[in-house]
Amino acid sequence: MAARHKSVETKYMEDRDAVLRGLRSLDRRTFLKVLAATTGAVMAKSLMPPHSFQLVEVANAAPDKTASTAGMAGQPPFTFAYVSDTHLYQRTLNQRFVRAAVKAVEDVNALDPQPDFVLFGGDLAQLGRREELDLGRQILAEVKAPVKMMVGEHDWFYDLGGAWQEMFGPPNYSFDWKGVHVVVLMSVHEKDFWTPRNMTPEQRMHTVAGLDNGVQSRFEVGDDERKWLAADLAKVPHTTPLLVFSHSPLYKYYRNWNFWTDDAEQVQAILKPFQQVTVIHGHTHQMLYNQIGNISFYGMLSTAWPWPYAPSGLPPLTVQMNRADPFDQFDGLGDGRINVRADGLADKIYSLWDRNPVTVKADYLVSHGKTARPPAPQFASY
Amino acid sequence: MTRRSIALAAAAGCAAIFAAVVHPPRLRAQQEAPLPVHEVPVSKNGGTVVMLCDGKTSVEVKGLKPGESMPHAQAVEVARQLMEQWRREHPNEKWEMAKTDPSSEPPPVPSARSGAEAGTRPQSKGTQQGDTYASFTDRDYKVWKHETDSFVEEGKQLFHDGAAVGGTIGVSCDMCHPDGSNTHPETYPKYQVQLQRVALLRDMIDWCIENPVKGKALDPNDTRLRALEAYILAQRKGVALDYGKH
Numbered sequence: 306m307a308a309r310h311k312s313v314e315t316k317y318m319e320d321r322d323a324v325l326r327g328l329r330s331l332d333r334r335t336f337l338k339v340l341a342a343t344t345g346a347v348m349a350k351s352l353m354p355p356h357s358f359q360l361v362e363v364a365n366a367a368p369d370k371t372a373s374t375a376g377m378a379g380q381p382p383f384t385f386a387y388v389s390d391t392h393l394y395q396r397t398l399n400q401r402f403v404r405a406a407v408k409a410v411e412d413v414n415a416l417d418p419q420p421d422f423v424l425f426g427g428d429l430a431q432l433g434r435r436e437e438l439d440l441g442r443q444i445l446a447e448v449k450a451p452v453k454m455m456v457g458e459h460d461w462f463y464d465l466g467g468a469w470q471e472m473f474g475p476p477n478y479s480f481d482w483k484g485v486h487v488v489v490l491m492s493v494h495e496k497d498f499w500t501p502r503n504m505t506p507e508q509r510m511h512t513v514a515g516l517d518n519g520v521q522s523r524f525e526v527g528d529d530e531r532k533w534l535a536a537d538l539a540k541v542p543h544t545t546p547l548l549v550f551s552h553s554p555l556y557k558y559y560r561n562w563n564f565w566t567d568d569a570e571q572v573q574a575i576l577k578p579f580q581q582v583t584v585i586h587g588h589t590h591q592m593l594y595n596q597i598g599n600i601s602f603y604g605m606l607s608t609a610w611p612w613p614y615a616p617s618g619l620p621p622l623t624v625q626m627n628r629a630d631p632f633d634q635f636d637g638l639g640d641g642r643i644n645v646r647a648d649g650l651a652d653k654i655y656s657l658w659d660r661n662p663v664t665v666k667a668d669y670l671v672s673h674g675k676t677a678r679p680p681a682p683q684f685a686s687y
Numbered sequence: 688m689t690r691r692s693i694a695l696a697a698a699a700g701c702a703a704i705f706a707a708v709v710h711p712p713r714l715r716a717q718q719e720a721p722l723p724v725h726e727v728p729v730s731k732n733g734g735t736v737v738m739l740c741d742g743k744t745s746v747e748v749k750g751l752k753p754g755e756s757m758p759h760a761q762a763v764e765v766a767r768q769l770m771e772q773w774r775r776e777h778p779n780e781k782w783e784m785a786k787t788d789p790s791s792e793p794p795p796v797p798s799a800r801s802g803a804e805a806g807t808r809p810q811s812k813g814t815q816q817g818d819t820y821a822s823f824t825d826r827d828y829k830v831w832k833h834e835t836d837s838f839v840e841e842g843k844q845l846f847h848d849g850a851a852v853g854g855t856i857g858v859s860c861d862m863c864h865p866d867g868s869n870t871h872p873e874t875y876p877k878y879q880v881q882l883q884r885v886a887l888l889r890d891m892i893d894w895c896i897e898n899p900v901k902g903k904a905l906d907p908n909d910t911r912l913r914a915l916e917a918y919i920l921a922q923r924k925g926v927a928l929d930y931g932k933h
Contacts, residue, residue, distance in 0.1 A: 398857050631895065
């Protein structure tokens with residue numbers, strides 16, 4: 306089992322060492338052994354099935370006695386799963402991203418017990434076309450658990466949310482689930498950069514779809530939605546755990562790539578009075594987590610492609626994954642699960658497709674890194 | 688014709704049509720022009736004419752027929768003759784070997800991105816070897832910087848346009864490598880385990896074009912490949928080497 310998770314470099318070095326050891330005393334008998342070993346290694350490589358979802362025992366923590374007044378007051382813990390950033394083109398153009406999205410759906414359907422719901426983290430489509438969104442809707446229709454939708458900038462900027470809202474409803478909403486108040490935000494509004502430049506919808510979408518251009522505006526939740534959020538939370542007791550979903554990180558990581566929400570501080574101020582706040586976001590396509598005051602942040606994996614860590618601004622609590630192998634379509638990608646504990650905090654599991662799963666415990670973040678540090682990659686990138 | 692070979696022929700036909708339809712972006716004619724060649728004078732005595740790198744000074748090696756090679760000692764002597772002749776023809780030039788005049792200012796510092804920044808170049812005094820490397824003006828310098836930046840810009844556009852490099856599935860380089868990040872060009876050449884050979888940056892560019900981008904590998908002399916290489920290298924130009932990162 307362990308061998309299935311070795312990097313190609315490690316496997317190569319092990320095979321090579323086995324051959325070289327054998328070559329030192331090369332009589333006929335040893336030669337046959339070496340031959341068998343190398344043939345076995347080659348066969349193992351070509352016959353190895355694609356890695357699938359790794360099930361990990363759900364580590365439902367016992368209720369935390371120190372959090373006696375806060376939390377869900379006797380409510381049961383629950384689990385939800387996520388799939389995010391599928392970036393689908395039309396099926397006729399690109400099969401690669403379709404295959405990855407279907408793989409993620411198979412993953413969450415294989416979970417036993419089933420999650421209470423599956424969050425889709427935004428960027429269902431690549432260029433916001435109705436056909437792309439419709440393909441995504443068909444793929445997500447196969448999910449057995451209820452699906453909660455969130456919008457991303459790739460879904461929005463072709464027709465400014467027209468087709469997406471027609472299919473999936475309002476982009477921001479809230480609901481209560483087993484003692485937790487859940488809020489889904491539309492965090493990727495942008496100030497109008499297209500009208501002064503006389504851009505077509507295609508040009509506007511194409512501009513937003515790229516990370517490394519300075520033309521587009523920065524993401525923001527915006528005045529109206531912040532007012533809506535404040536009003537929505539006004540009726541929620543501060544002891545109720547909050548779970549907030551946003552496509553962009555609700556903090557400032559790297560401005561040039563829009564790993565960023567411009568009014569992040571103002572949104573954080575609205576969340577500050579609550580005792581347990583977990584923000585789950587998409588967009589960054591990498592293992593990424595952060596803690597600011599009482600708020601734990603967690604970035605979801607993409608199914609389409611991984612993004613490198615930005616040149617600066619990486620939250621110090623994030624233990625980086627090492628570089629994804631470009632020769633392996635699924636490396637650095639995957640989906641994940643969140644276990645909401647009885648005390649209202651959330652443990653998160655990165656279900657990486659071609660690596661061991663990584664658990665980021667709530668204790669690690671709320672202790673600001675003092676306990677439960679997630680494992681770092683064993684091998685340096687070459 | 689087997690079914691397989693028909694399929695292969697059809698695929699090749701499609702690829703040819705595709706290559707013809709997809710118009711490469713306008714690339715600078717200068718980049719596609721042949722490199723300058725020094726015209727070597729015709730031999731007068733049936734020997735072989737050898738020319739100095741200035742493109743002017745030459746000597747004829749008597750008795751050396753085309754295709755023949757000189758012994759090392761004779762080649763050294765030919766080099767000495769060429770240098771001696773250059774000195775006779777340039778009596779007032781001071782030839783400096785690997786040691787710069789301490790009174791002259793340091794060479795321009797390359798910027799972190801592309802080309803050197805205008806204004807950081809020292810005033811040329813023209814006291815060194817006489818030709819290309821010393822007697823350039825600010826105008827020359829601006830022209831060179833403009834040419835370099837334009838070529839890098841061509842590469843940047845290709846980097847952001849999958850179809851322009853022959854991609855067929857909507858994937859472009861910048862989708863995984865914003866600002867050319869994670870291309871770590873300074874780590875090549877290196878043994879690329881997955882390819883089972885030593886790879887250069889261009890090999891990996893071609894690999895990406897063939898696989899995630901689903902196009903056809905570009906010829907090493909294709910201006911598009913050179914422009915992509917220029918953009919990626921320019922993104923790391925002047926940045927300290929941190930092996931295995933970026």
